[in-house]
Amino acid sequence: MMASVRKTAVVTGASSGIGAATARRLAAEGFDVVLAARRLDRLEKLKVEIDAADPAGRRPATVHALDVTSAESVAALAEAVRGCHVLVNNAGGAFGLDPVSAADPDDWQRMYDTNVLGLMRITKALLPKLVESGAGHIVNITSLAGHAVYEGGAGYTAAKHAAAAVNDTLRLELYDQPVRVTEIAPGMVETEEFSLVRFKGDADKAAKTYEGVAEPLVADDIADCVAWAVTRPAHVNIDRIDVKPRAQAAPHKVHRV
Template sequence: MSSAAASAASRTAVITGASSGIGAATARRLAAAGYHVVLTARRADRIDRLAKEINQAGGNATPRRLDVTDRAAVDEFATAFDTVGVLVNNAGGALGADPVATGDPSHWRSMYETNVIGTLHVTQALLPKLIAGGDGTVVVVSSTAGHATYEGGAGYAAAKHGAHVLTETLRLEIVGKPVRVIEVAPGMVKTDEFALTRFGGDEAKAAKVYEGVAEPLTADDVADAVAWTVARPRHVNIDLVVLRPRAQASNTKIHRVTLG
C-alpha cells in the first residue's frame, strides 16, 4: 500500500456507542482532528443528529445504526470498509448496583454481552481492515472498575475486567502487526445517561452517585484522553490511561463536600 493510501485509511475512525456521552464526545473530538468518523449505535436518531451536527461544523461524519451484540450485523457493517485507521470500542454500560447475593443474572449477562462480547465482535470484524490500512489503532474505553472492584459493582466490574483482559491479550497476540492497542479507563464520569441507565431511570439514585463531588470527569475529558492517545506518533503505543477526577483517589475513596 502506498503511503498516501495508508494515510487516507488512517483518517477513518469507527466509534461504537456514539449516540451519547463519551462516544459522542469522542466523535466530535476526532472529527475536529480531521478524521472521517463513522458513528455507530443502536439509536439511529441520535447518531443521525450527531452526524448532521458534525457535518454542518465542517467535519465528516457517517451514521450507521449497529447493535454490537449482533454478530451478523457487525460482520455486515465491516464489509463497508477496505481499510480502517481507528476503532474506538466505547459501547458498554452498567446495569444495577446490587450485591452478589441478590444481583440480577440478566443484568450481569447483558453487561458482559455489551462490554466484552460486543467489543470482541467489532474488533474481530475490523482487525483485518486495521491491519490492511498499515497504521491502525484499537482503543477500548474500559473503566477503573476493570482494575479494582467495589461493593455493589461486581457485575459491572466483572465485565470491565473482561474488557481489560481482552485488550491486554490482543496487544500481546498482534505485536509486530501495524496496529496499536490502547485502553482508556475512566473513573467517575458524569454524563447524562450512565448512572440513570444503571439505576433504571431512578433520578434520585443516579444523582446520589455524584453527590458532593464538585467536579467529576466529563465526557469531554475522556474524549480528550482518547484523542491524545490516538494522536501519538505511530510507533508510540499508550498501553493504558487511567483518569479520575481529583476528588477520586480510588473506586471507593471519594472526597465529597456539602455543596451550597
Template sequence: MDTAVAVVTGAGSGIGAATARRLAATGHRVVLTGRRKDRLEAVAAQITEAGGQCSVHPLDVTDQQAVRAFADCLERVDVLVNNAGGALGTEYVAVADPADWSAMFEVNVLGALHVTQALLPALVAGGGTVVVLSSTAGHVAYEGGGGYAAAKHGAHALAATLRLELCGEPVRVVEIAPGLVRTEEFALNRLRGDADAAARVYRGVEQPLTAEDVADAVTWAVTRPVHVNVDLMVVRPRAQAAQHKVHRTS
C-alpha cells in the same frame, strides 16, 4: 486527500458522542455506530455543522452477523474506538440478577470482541489503532459493582491479550480506563431510570469528569506518533483518589 477513518461504537451519546466529535475535529472521517439512529444523526449534524466528516450506521454490537455485514461495507478503517457499554444495577452478588450480568458481558466484552474481530484485518492492513474503553472498575472491584466490574475486567483482558497477540504487527492497542464520569445516561441507566439516585452518585463531587475529558484522553492517545502505544491510561477527576476514596463537599 488521505483522510483517516475512525469507527466509534456507542456514538449516540456520552463518551462515544464526545469522542466522535473530537476525532472529527482532528481531521478523521468518523463512522458513527449505535443502536439509536436518531441520536447518531443528531451527533452527525453537530459534526457536519462544525465542518467535520462523518457517516451514520445504526448497529447493535451484540449482533455478530450485523457487525460482520457492517465491516463488509467499509473500505478503510484506521481507528476503532470500542466504547459501547454500560452498567445495570448495584445489587450485591448474593441477590444480583444473572440476566443483568449477562447483558453487561454481552455489550462490554462480546460487543467489543465482535467489532474488533470484524475490523481487525483492515486495521492490520492499514497500521491502525484499537481503543478499548474500560473503566477503573476493570481494575478494582467494589461492593455493588460485581457484574460491571466483571465485565470491565473482561474488557481489560481483551485489550491486554490482543496487544500481546498483535506484537510485531503495525497495530496499537490502547486501553482508556475512566473513573467517575458524569454523563447524561450512565448512572440513570444503571439505576433503572431513578433520577434522584443517579444524581446522588455525583452529589458533592467537585467537577467529576465529563465525556469531553475522556474524549480528549482517547484522542490524545490515538494521535501520538505511530510508534508510541499508550497501553493503559487511568483517568479520574481530582476529587477521586481511588475507587473507594472520593472527596465530597456535602
C-alpha cells in the same frame, strides 16, 4: 498529520456520552468518523453537528446502525466500512448495583455481552481493515472498575476486568502487526445516561452518584485522552490511561462537599 491521507475512525456507542464526545473530537482532529450505535435518530443529529463544524464541507461523519450484541449487525457494519484506521470500542454499560447475593443474572448477562463479547465481535470484524491500514489503532474504553472492585459492583467489575484482559491479550497477539492497542480506564464521569441506565431510570438514585462531587469528569475529558493517544507517532503505543477527577482518589474513595 492528516494532510495527505484521510483516516477513518469507527466509534461504537456514539449516540451519547463518551462515544458522542469522542466522535466530535476525532472529527475535529481530521478523522472521518463512523458513528455506530443502535439509536439512529441521535446519530443523525450528531452527524449534522459534526458536518456543520467542518469548514471544508467534506461531510466527515457517516452513520451506521450497530448492535454489538448481534453478529449480523456487526458483520453489516464491517462490510459497509471501506477502511478503518482507528476503532474506539466504547459501547457498553453498567446495569444494576446489587450485591452478589441479590444479583440479577440477566443484568450480568447484558453487561458481559456488551462490554466483553461486543468488544470481541467488532474488533474481530474490523481487525483485517486495521491491519490493512498499515497503522491501525484499537482504543478500548474500560473503567477503573476493570482494575478494582467495590460492593455491589461485581457484575460490572467482572465485565470490565474481562475487557481489560482482552485489551492486554490483543496487544500480545498483535505485537508483530501494525496495530496499536490502548486502554482508557475512566473513573467518575458524569454523563447524561450512564448512572440513569445503571439504576434503570431512577433519576434520584442516579443523581446521588455525583452528589457533592465538585468537578467530576465529563465526556470531553475522555475524548481528549482518546485524541491524544491516537495522534501520537505511529511507533508510540500508549498502553493505558487511568483518568479520574481530582476528587477521586480511588474508585471507592471520593471527596464530597
